Amino acid sequence: MEINSETQLLGVIGHPVEHSLSPVMHNSVFEKLNLNCVYLALDVEKEKLGTTIDACKALNFIGLNVTIPHKISVIKFLNKVGREAELIGAVNTVKFEKGRAFGFNTDGIGCVKALKGDGIRIKNKCVLILGAGGAARAIAFQCILEGADVSISNRTMEKVVELKDEIGLKLKKEVNVLNFNLKKHDLEGIDVIINATSIGMHPKTNSTPLDAGLLNQDIAVMDIVYNPIETKLLKDAGKIGCKAVNGVGMLVHQGAESLRIWLGIKAPIEIMKKAVIGKIPD
Ligand SMILES: NC(=O)c1ccc[n+]([C@@H]2O[C@H](COP(=O)([O-])OP(=O)(O)OC[C@H]3O[C@@H](n4cnc5c(N)ncnc54)[C@H](OP(=O)(O)O)[C@@H]3O)[C@@H](O)[C@H]2O)c1
Known part of the structure; x- marks a missing residue:
């Protein structure tokens, strides 16, 4: 996968995030579908949550996943949240569009x-x-x-x-x-x-x-x-x-829903499963 000036940015924000399986899962999709996107693990402390959302807007990020401990606190930095996220009171997916940030929950x-x-x-x-x-x-x-x-x-x-x-x-x-x-x-x-x-x-x-x-x-x-x-x-x-x-099925399907929200694609579930299972120790 070649990274260049056209590469579109996505990632997961949380603290800690080093054990997240989301980067390997999403990057396997971009590679398989030949999409010029990259998904990063971004360690964000709670004091930097608002500036991170602003930075992602400024850098034209396509979207983010949000994990512990930011799923609830991120809401106040978003422009709007979808029905499920509003009901649950937590967001695990953010989509950026025209300088605005929209929250969803795909869990x-x-x-x-x-x-x-x-x-x-x-x-x-x-x-x-x-x-x-x-x-x-x-x-x-x-x-x-x-x-x-x-x-x-x-x-x-x-x-x-x-x-x-x-x-x-x-x-x-x-x-x-x-x-x-x-x-x-x-x-x-x-x-x-x-x-x-x-x-x-x-x-x-x-x-x-x-x-x-x-x-x-x-x-x-x-x-x-x-x-x-x-x-x-x-x-x-x-x-x-x-x-x-x-639990691998839920992990992969919540990720597939995020991909649908960000990019409008039907995600290759089996590729994602394989990528995730390869990273879980026996
Ligand atoms: N497959 C997936 O896609 C996926 C997605 C999200 C989470 N998960 C997994 O789901 C699990 C829960 O995640 P979460 O985000 O909901 O965590 P959480 O908000 O911290 O909730 C933890 C839950 O586990 C209970 N619990 C923890 N230790 C316990 C113990 N020793 N005895 C009895 N109950 C105990 C807690 O009960 P109390 O209320 O009594 O503390 C609470 O209900 C984690 O293992 C996480 O990795 C999987």
């Missing part, structure tokens, strides 16, 4: 598309989300927008109650709140479980958010943790005969 849609990609539909299904952090919030709103009945269970109960109230207010939908210490009867009628906590993530790969004894083969299990690719939760689910979906 929720990325999760739902990853499920669909593995043949799991959630319309009129009962979905249990584990977690109430940034990713869980995006997934909860999107699942409801897609027509699912949603239950949420989180270690810190106040955060789920807050999320339930917010969903009730914004979408006029009821969410079922469950204690984090789940029991067999809590899972009755549940079709899909999505782990959106960081439990099971490297280096604590022996941890799981759910006792395997609670699962049965009629439940599909997704873990959005992608390092390791097969978490303990997914291993347990696989042994029981559940359909098991890893």
Whole structure:
């Protein structure tokens, strides 16, 4: 890929960003599609967030991804945010156009598309989300927008109650709140479980958010943790005969949605998956 004066700039802003898989994922697309674009990892401290957005406007950046800890605080520096981002209250994608900055959130849609990609539909299904952090919030709103009945269970109960109230207010939908210490009867009628906590993530790969004894083969299990690719939760689910979906699909689909927003292209999902998987240690 030749970098020249015509090369268009994109990147991810966060702090830290050195472990981000987004550069390898997006640059694999530009190489495959022969696009004169480059995607950078930009370490931005919170005091420099506003000036970074201004600098990206001045340098004619096409777009940015936004990661921890800037997903919420970036909003005040944007000219407008899309519906999902406004509902969720967080932005993971910024598009620059004519000196203006527009915010979007592709995490929720990325999760739902990853499920669909593995043949799991959630319309009129009962979905249990584990977690109430940034990713869980995006997934909860999107699942409801897609027509699912949603239950949420989180270690810190106040955060789920807050999320339930917010969903009730914004979408006029009821969410079922469950204690984090789940029991067999809590899972009755549940079709899909999505782990959106960081439990099971490297280096604590022996941890799981759910006792395997609670699962049965009629439940599909997704873990959005992608390092390791097969978490303990997914291993347990696989042994029981559940359909098991890893976090790489969500990562790639949220990235593909960002590419659609920035460049209007249909992203090559399999190329992106391969690029990402190649960077995750065994
Ligand atoms: N595949 C993808 O595309 C994708 C996208 C985004 C995030 N992720 C992954 O999703 C995970 C969550 O990310 P996030 O941005 O939502 O993080 P976050 O906002 O920090 O939320 C973390 C969540 O995990 C829970 N948690 C953490 N440690 C716990 C423990 N020891 N016991 C019980 N609960 C625990 C937290 O519960 P409390 O509220 O009680 O603290 C909270 O619900 C991370 O592993 C991240 O890498 C994947």
